[in-house]
Amino acid sequence: MKARRVRIGNGGGFWGDNLDAPVLLAEQGELDYLTLEYLAELTMSILALQKQRDPKAGFATDFLDVLERLGPALKSQPNLKIITNAGGMQPAACAAQARTILQRSGLGERPVAVVTGDDLLPRLDELLQAGHALAHLDTGQPLSVIRERVVSANAYLGAKPIAEALARGAVVITGRVADASLTLAPAVHELGWAWNDWDRLAAGTVAGHLIECGAQATGGLWCNWKEAPNLEAVGYPIAELEADGRFRISKPPGSGGAVNRETVAEQLLYEVGDPAAYITPDVVADFTSVRLSEVAADVVQVENTRGLPATDSYKVSIAYRDGFSASGTLVIFGPDAVAKARACGQMILRRVERAGYVLEHTNVECLGTGACVPQVIEAGAEPPEVVLRVTVRDTRRGAVDRFAKELAPLVTSGPPGITGYTTGRPPVREVFAYWPALILKSAVEPVVLGP
Amino acid sequence: MGPICLSEIAHGRSGDKGNHANVAIIAYTPVGYAWLREHLTADRVRAYFAPLGPSRVVRYEAPNLLALNFVLYDVLAGGASQSLRIDTQGKTLALALLRMPIEPVEDVAAMLRSEGISHA
Numbered sequence: 001m002k003a004r005r006v007r008i009g010n011g012g013g014f015w016g017d018n019l020d021a022p023v024l025l026a027e028q029g030e031l032d033y034l035t036l037e038y039l040a041e042l043t044m045s046i047l048a049l050q051k052q053r054d055p056k057a058g059f060a061t062d063f064l065d066v067l068e069r070l071g072p073a074l075k076s077q078p079n080l081k082i083i084t085n086a087g088g089m090q091p092a093a094c095a096a097q098a099r100t101i102l103q104r105s106g107l108g109e110r111p112v113a114v115v116t117g118d119d120l121l122p123r124l125d126e127l128l129q130a131g132h133a134l135a136h137l138d139t140g141q142p143l144s145v146i147r148e149r150v151v152s153a154n155a156y157l158g159a160k161p162i163a164e165a166l167a168r169g170a171v172v173i174t175g176r177v178a179d180a181s182l183t184l185a186p187a188v189h190e191l192g193w194a195w196n197d198w199d200r201l202a203a204g205t206v207a208g209h210l211i212e213c214g215a216q217a218t219g220g221l222w223c224n225w226k227e228a229p230n231l232e233a234v235g236y237p238i239a240e241l242e243a244d245g246r247f248r249i250s251k252p253p254g255s256g257g258a259v260n261r262e263t264v265a266e267q268l269l270y271e272v273g274d275p276a277a278y279i280t281p282d283v284v285a286d287f288t289s290v291r292l293s294e295v296a297a298d299v300v301q302v303e304n305t306r307g308l309p310a311t312d313s314y315k316v317s318i319a320y321r322d323g324f325s326a327s328g329t330l331v332i333f334g335p336d337a338v339a340k341a342r343a344c345g346q347m348i349l350r351r352v353e354r355a356g357y358v359l360e361h362t363n364v365e366c367l368g369t370g371a372c373v374p375q376v377i378e379a380g381a382e383p384p385e386v387v388l389r390v391t392v393r394d395t396r397r398g399a400v401d402r403f404a405k406e407l408a409p410l411v412t413s414g415p416p417g418i419t420g421y422t423t424g425r426p427p428v429r430e431v432f433a434y435w436p437a438l439i440l441k442s443a444v445e446p447v448v449l450g451p
Numbered sequence: 452m453g454p455i456c457l458s459e460i461a462h463g464r465s466g467d468k469g470n471h472a473n474v475a476i477i478a479y480t481p482v483g484y485a486w487l488r489e490h491l492t493a494d495r496v497r498a499y500f501a502p503l504g505p506s507r508v509v510r511y512e513a514p515n516l517l518a519l520n521f522v523l524y525d526v527l528a529g530g531a532s533q534s535l536r537i538d539t540q541g542k543t544l545a546l547a548l549l550r551m552p553i554e555p556v557e558d559v560a561a562m563l564r565s566e567g568i569s570h571a
Contacts, residue, residue, distance in 0.1 A: 041531060
């Protein structure tokens with residue numbers, strides 16, 4: 001007997017999101033499913049390096065803290081299930097630790113299932129030899145150009161293996177999957193949709209897209225945010241889907257923020273290319289078909305979603321090493337704050353040159369003068385102070401190390417009016433560049449493990 | 452009526468896809484959407500953001516949302532990981548575009564947002 005409707009809430013939109021949100025959402029949202037999304041485009045490269053250093057690492061550790069804190073909610077709601085991509089590069093290791101936490105919380109009977117098979121790195125040469133070029137999606141360059149520098153390569157899997165895992169587990173931990181698939185999978189599992197029912201798959205995908213970034217659907221980033229009450233206590237989004245594909249976006253009663261046509265329309269188009277063809281592994285969703293209506297306070301109904309058949313390929317996210325970077329800031333007070341800040345920036349770079357390094361890429365910004373969109377917005381009147389931000393990137397670690405040591409000396413050896421040097425030397429980070437590609441679905445085998 | 456800002460007749464949101472950004476501009480009213488459709492062309496948006504160096508700008512229409520979606524190619528100086536700019540992900544591009552001054556129009560009153568009410 002299939003359900004008539006299913007309530008899915010998303011308690012986290014990225015690794016670093018609010019730690020209380022998933023707990024509050026689970027306690028107040030009357031959910032059937034709680035989803036937690038942790039993987040931005042380049043997170044996998046960081047996790048891949050962690051895994052290289054420590055074979056037990058390589059997943060989003062925040063999830064374990066959250067799972068621990070979800071204990072009471074899980075105890076009082078025996079049917080509440082969790083789906084997360086926290087597994088990152090190590091879904092099985094993440095699942096092992098999750099099982100330990102569940103047992104410690106007296107929830108040992110909850111089975112944990114794993115979705116994997118997204119990691120293409122061990123098969124990369126085999127795939128290239130078999131004729132999968134993994135060419136750059138924009139430039140068409142073959143992967144061989146950067147093959148030696150690749151640190152991670154993951155296919156975005158779809159909802160199907162997640163739905164299979166839901167038949168076996170109350171907690172499902174995945175590696176890289178399409179964000180919207182985290183929501184579509186429980187909808188299909190509960191409502192019994194067919195994998196070629198494109199309109200309904202599109203509806204579940206739109207629901208997933210709307211809630212995948214957490215509070216961005218419920219008042220976060222809203223242009224008219226001043227009208228969102230208690231944004232400090234923003235409720236995270238819930239999608240309640242019906243068997244026919246209609247769904248409602250809402251948030252827990254009494255929580256802060258807002259759900260209305262504006263917040264939903266803004267989020268519907270967030271990070272979207274052609275809105276008539278939003279491509280996931282599961283379907284090609286047509287966002288121009290949907291109808292939004294405000295049916296109650298903080299409730300928006302979404303209906304009439306149309307979809308087209310899925311494509312024959314998965315998107316692959318590849319990360320490769322691309323040198324080192326550091327960025328430091330100083331506060332520069334006037335007179336002539338802007339000109340003085342620019343002179344200070346040049347002085348820092350010249351001192352690095354005198355130390356023997358002509359840096360390959362540099363940028364001097366004066367925050368407070370429209371630096372977010374340089375030369376697009378007029379700066380207006382001379383500000384009393386600006387934040388000088390100097391950022392460099394170079395293939396030589398030594399060059400970037402030396403740069404990081406040249407900000408502090410300016411406080412005593414530069415012009416007067418420099419302050420705000422309190423955070424110490426800026427950290428030097430390794431740069432991972434992003435290489436998007438496609439691969440035929442037939443070349444990738446999703447795997448469901450456990451419990 | 453003097454010049455106004457785009458933000459008086461529309462709201463929006465922007466984000467990144469690798470080195471590209473999308474900027475969604477959503478009209479508050481159908482009259483405003485008709486004006487946007489005619490006047491906020493891909494060329495005009497490309498010229499506005501010219502200092503950021505987009506290689507091309509493609510405009511998509513979503514009349515069901517009263518929205519135009521602009522994709523600005525190669526506009527992020529390398530994108531999230533490689534860019535040296537403060538806004539590596541184009542988060543501010545929508546607000547920047549909404550500051551665009553627009554010419555006064557006769558039925559501007561029919562384009563404005565009603566106070567505190569989102570339009571159906």
